[in-house]
Amino acid sequence: MAIVTQHTAEGSTQSVLQLHNPADHSFLYELPVATPADVEEAVAKAREAQKNWGALTVENRVSYLLRLRDVIMESRDEIVQTVIGETGKPLQDAFVFEVLAVCDFITFYTKQARKLLKTKRRKVPGLLKFTKKVEVVYKPLGVVGVISPWNGPFVLTANPVIQALLAGNTVVAKGSEITPRSAGILQDLCERAGFPEGVCQVLVGDGMTGAALTSADVDKICFTGSVATGKKVATNCIEKLIPYTLELGGKDAMIVCADADLDDAAHGAVWGSCVNTGHYCCGTERIYVEAAIYDAFVSKCVALAKSLNQGQKHGFKEDLGAVFWDRQMTIIESHVADAIERGAVANTGGERLADRDGLYFPATVMTNVDESCDLIQKETFGPILPIIKVENIDEAIAKANDSCYGLHGNVWTKDIQKGRNIAARMETGSVSVNDISMIFGVPSAPFGGVKESGFGHSGGDEGLRSFCHAQPILFGRYGGHDVGYPYDEKSYKRLNKVLDFTYKNPVGKFFFG
Ligand code: NAD
DSSP states (O other): OEEEEEEOTTSOEEEEEEEEOTTTOOEEEEEEOOOHHHHHHHHHHHHHHHHHHHHSOHHHHHHHHHHHHHHHHHTHHHHHHHHHHHHOOOHHHHIIIIIIHHHHHHHHHHHHHHHHTSOEEEOOOGGGGGTEEEEEEEEEOSEEEEEOOSSSTTHHHHHHHHHHHHTTOEEEEEOOTTSHHHHHHHHHHHHHTTOOTTSEEEEOOOHHHHHHHHHSSOSEEEEESOHHHHHHHHHHHHHHTOOEEEEOOOOEEEEEOTTSOHHHHHHHHHHHHHGGGGOOTTOEEEEEEEGGGHHHHHHHHHHHHHHOOBSGGGGGGOOBOOOSSHHHHHHHHHHHHHHHHTTOEEEEOOSOOTTSSSOOOOOEEEESOOTTSHHHHSOOOSSEEEEEEESSHHHHHHHHHOSSEESEEEEEOSOHHHHHHHHHHOOSSEEEESSOSOGGGOTTSOOOOEETTEESOSSHHHHHHTTEEEEEEEEESSTTOSSOSOOOHHHHHHHHHHHHHHHTSHHHHHHHO
């Protein structure tokens, strides 16, 4: 991808994204970058559209979203091919993570919306229950800005958009400059599903466009991307006092206990590190293995890594795709080269595949890694498995937690209670036991990182409700006279008696205490 400045016929300048396919460097297309003025215009349009969209019943909005799911089902090949063109990811990664997941998300959230967005009566506690009642109304926030990255360009745009729309908001989204059409296709699909104009807009743009969106007249920002950009987004949102969620980077650790099923764990390690070419926020980036099984585990990982088919000529059998863009290739190469320079051994892989036209880095199993190097300390986001020997589980947990990131982690053991105990000690937003980090794909789970990996939740009931303002409405049964004027000695003494009865008298305590 390159950003170039072009001169228009009117004499002004326009930034343009030039996109190439990372699998073979072939030219794809050019797309104009949305300017801050375009962002303002889109947000104003979304605000206007929100008046009618927010006034629809939840059931009406659910019908729109279910029509969108039908359109996605009909257009699955188009979505998959658009994503593959911009990312070079394997067919199955594109299908499962972009299409299937989005259909699951729509199904889950449409069901939950009917329950979670309904006005609800809440119990009033204590003595106030005799004089007041309360209802909670889930109101839309207004216009939500969604900013997404390049590694899951369709799904990471669609997931927050689905939830925001169901809650009655309209959305202005901006996909990554690396994968603009893979995000932008969501707007086309919404149009095909008959959504009213302005309800879901997806802009093409770069960081400048994203920054303009965070400064525009929006009521919430959902950001998915790097820690560095996340901090800038948070600063803008705090300045405007609007809510935000940050889904940021990770350095997920895998812990393999001596009693683990070694075949499952080795498959989990290779798949967890290489899926989506390792460009997965919850991808496995550090593997801690108990000494007793270390050698056997490494051998199995090496054999599996060597067996992967890489590159598009393998068609349906392609396991590992291209690196999605050249900057990520530079990061992967520099982390691996630095580790090797400091004594690490690449048991397989270790260098980019120079015989290909495209950007290909093989599955790389590394041992003897100096733990202070970038490969262990920073997010690599590539198909690399650094495997580190530990004496016991306490050492594994301490090393896993020794990170500024806290997104996800995974534990492998045949003893489920032990898995639970280890999970409880991990300083991460979520944990898997005997599975790779697929928690993002489970929409009922409240997905979100701790430490520098993020803030807030982008899934589960918590995620959906975060697109609403919960507005309580209180109804007085006696016109507010229960504790109101006139204030005098008599009313003061009466209130004291009421308090004594409620929290001292055994009968009162039975009912209210
Ligand atoms: P990035 O931070 O470079 O960019 C993310 C998005 O922010 C892009 O759309 C970009 O154009 C936009 N942007 C850039 N500067 C901006 C600014 N100043 N204000 C507003 N928006 C701006 O991240 P990336 O390289 O696209 O994505 C990779 C990162 O995303 C990795 O760290 C990965 O772990 C993380 N990620 C996290 C999750 C999660 O759910 N936790 C999911 C996927 C990816």
